[in-house]
Amino acid sequence: MARRPLTKPRKQASQARSRATVDALVEATARILVHDGFDKASTNRIADMAGVSIGSLYQYFPSKEALVAAVIDRHNRQIMRRVRTALTEIASQPIERAVRRLVAVAIEAHRIDSRLHRVLTEQIPRVGQLENVEALNREGYALFRGYLESRRDELRIRNLDLAAFVCATSIEALTHTAVLYHTEMLRDAETLIEETTRLISGYLQPSPV
Amino acid sequence: MARRPLTKPRKQASQARSRATVDALVEATARILVHDGFDKASTNRIADMAGVSIGSLYQYFPSKEALVAAVIDRHNRQIMRRVRTALTEIASQPIERAVRRLVAVAIEAHRIDSRLHRVLTEQIPRVGQLENVEALNREGYALFRGYLESRRDELRIRNLDLAAFVCATSIEALTHTAVLYHTEMLRDAETLIEETTRLISGYLQPSPV
């Protein structure tokens, strides 16, 4: 595998002016990614669009990948904020209701700037950010696992890690695919939510005797 | 979005010698993709590794993308052969057995040259091959939908399209993620198969009264 480029910021922006520069650069990167894709997003173009010189760009970002990493980071933070809130909300709710809420939130989360989300999903491997995303996934798992733990005696399965894996992966895949590749499904989002909820809660709970 | 490059072969190789050249090029592309990733796979390097001049490469492939497309194509054909066979095998089997077999095959399929599979999964968007892969997915759906149709009265759900979407997407995601990112799970592949089967057949079948 290719050695991955640096993605750490080069230096901290301390004054207000430079913080604005950094913001403009990240924002410009996001826009260009959405409009033209990763390959056409040259550092010169990014600097141009941000209204910043190429030299300034390299004051704060050691490489193009670092810029994209910053975009990914910002986007992920937005998503995780949503997810974390949802998971605390559902903490005391029964399984079916909780799952339904989670699925709805997953759809919302994928819809946050979904065009950017799509590009990022496709480009993350190239930026060597897989492990960061993995970390977030793990956080998602862990939080969800925590919930399962609290409902342990209502569950059919004993292996909570496995259960969390199966549920999280399925929910993520279904909502991701629907939002990004089957937009028509969202005209009747309720149905999708309903079915996914059935899938998951049917799996978690013992079948009613 | 960026205009995608040509991916159609430039001319057909008719003599044995040139067919060997084409094969060598595709093979070299696959190797370089696995070892160094898409970005480091320059056409010059590919030609080098194939033991072929850069000129010859461009006799048969109009662009780097066309080479990668050829690799994707070859790989997809292998996978679809496996999947099609499985789907005819299970045609007459009851749901639970059929699903179990399908899941097992999905794991096998992802394991066919899994390192290449991973790189391709990551790079497909860049080569403009998404719609081809989508076509295969649709074929998978359609075949599976056909099976569901034949078992219609054993199913809880009436909307077969939706059912096929939910099942195919989940199975694909679970096996894909497990094979590529959680290899440790495969040491006990039976468990994974068992759980996925439960998830899916529990979803499809009406819960026993």
Add this chain to the structure above:
DNA sequence: ATAGAGTATGAGCGACAGCTCGTCTTCCAC
């Protein structure tokens, strides 16, 4: 044997990428 289609060659062109560095401007602590 030979013509001509098929195949192979690789030096090198044009384009553009990422990035540096010497210079100039702005800000802030004192």
Add this chain to the structure above:
DNA sequence: GTGGAAGACGAGCTGTCGCTCATACTCTAT
């Protein structure tokens, strides 16, 4: 007010990439 740190600038270097084209070799059908 001033000196030095922080910030901004952008011409242009270095490197590599995709790809062409003029040339030469090889196969096959007659």
